[in-house]
Amino acid sequence: MKVLVFSAKNFEKEYLKNANNKKHKITFTETTLSSKSAIQAVGFDAVSIFSGDKPCGITLEKLKDFGVKYMTLRSAGYDNVNIGAASILGIKVANVPNYSPNAIAEHAVGLLLALNRKLVKANNRVKQFNFNLDNLIGFDLNNKTIGVIGTGKIGSIMVKIMHGFGCHITGFDINENSSLVDNYNLKYMPLEALCKVADIISIHVPLNTDTHHLIDENLIEIMKPGVLIINTARGAVIETSHVITGLQNKTIGGFAMDVYEKEHDIFFKDLSNTIPTDDMLIKLNVMPNVLITGHQAFLTKEALTNIAETTIYNLDCWSEGVKTENELF
Known part of the structure; x- marks a missing residue:
């Protein structure tokens, strides 16, 4: 099968090559899939896309016209894909x-620890041989209340890790996990109640119509003063402008994010020699109580191996005329 890999990153190419083992003819392009770049897929049976690609209906129609029959995502989330249009086509x-x-989950914990204990600020000081400890005070995680929004696969691991820190754990999910309640003392409660009691809020829900801008000014207003918010889910789960207001009025004590609702044309790129134009990101980036990573929570050797192997597995199934269990419709 001839496969064009859009948005190919240097860090993933070797993993894909090793998983493929020369079974499929793979071509890499750093170009993001769009209605304009779709023409690159002429002559290919399948395309592989990343979370930053946005195959809208028009793009999918072009891919269909160009002979593309399959699309394999190198991600778990698929809110960027028009699944309905793909099904019709x-x-x-x-x-x-x-x-x-x-x-x-481990990256979320890392963000929490770095944000709370001000590790980046401390390291920057020490790099200049400044060992002053003023304004570096954090708090013990032990006996604090953490609210885990979304207790699926990732949220469940977050619950287990924070239980090890000695936290009181509250959770919100439309599907409650009884084993977390029994084994880790998780207490499920309505989202509003969680926001009122949590010292820390960690977000682990998928992006859909129900979760879009789930965290907005109404919820922020009832949060505990000084709450820390960690988002490693999807950027648009949070109403970013409302979070900025919460930071400015000190309702939110700190904010760490690995995702951003306008990351499409920003993340995964080196923009260090350009003038930034995103006002919200500029504001967040200069705040001393905000920590940002560029959608790197998934970036481990194990994850990259699994992504590559599953991507090739999906292609293997299709080339053999077999439906893969990872198909989305």
Whole structure:
């Protein structure tokens, strides 16, 4: 099968090559898939896309016209794909549902620790041989209340890790996990109640119509003063402008994010020699109590291996005329 890999990153190419083992003819392009770049797929049976690609209906129609029959995502989330249009056009779509929930949860914990204990600020000082400890005070995680919004695969691991820190754990999810309640003393409660009691809020829900801008000014207003918010889910789960207001009025004590609702034309690129134009990101980036990573929570050897192997597995199934269990419709 001839496969064009859009948005190919240097860090993933070797993993894909090793997983493929020369079974499929793979071509890499750093170009993001769009209605304009879709023409590059002429002559290919399948395309592989990343979370930053946005195959809208028009793009999918072009891919269909160009002979593309399959689309394999190198991600778990698929909110960037018009699944309805793909189904109508007969383009099969599959994702990587379980590449490494540990990677995401552990990154969330890393963000929390760095934000709370001001590790980046401390390291920057020491680099200048400044060992002053003023304004570096954090708090013990032990006996604090953490609210885990979304207790699926990633959120469940977050619950287990924070239980090890001695936290009181509250959770919100439309599907409650009884084993977390029994084994880790998780207490489920309505979202509003969680926001009122949590010292820390960690977000682990998918992006859909119900979760879009889930965290907005109404919820922020009832949060505990000084709450820390960690988002490693999807950027648009948070109403960013409302979070900025919460930071400015000190309702929110700190904010760490690995995702951003306008990251499409920003993340995964080196923009260090350009003048930034995104006002919200500029504001966040200069705040001393904000920590930002560029969608790297998934970036572990284990996750990259699993993503590559599942991507090739999906292609293998299709080339053999077999439906992969990772198909999305």
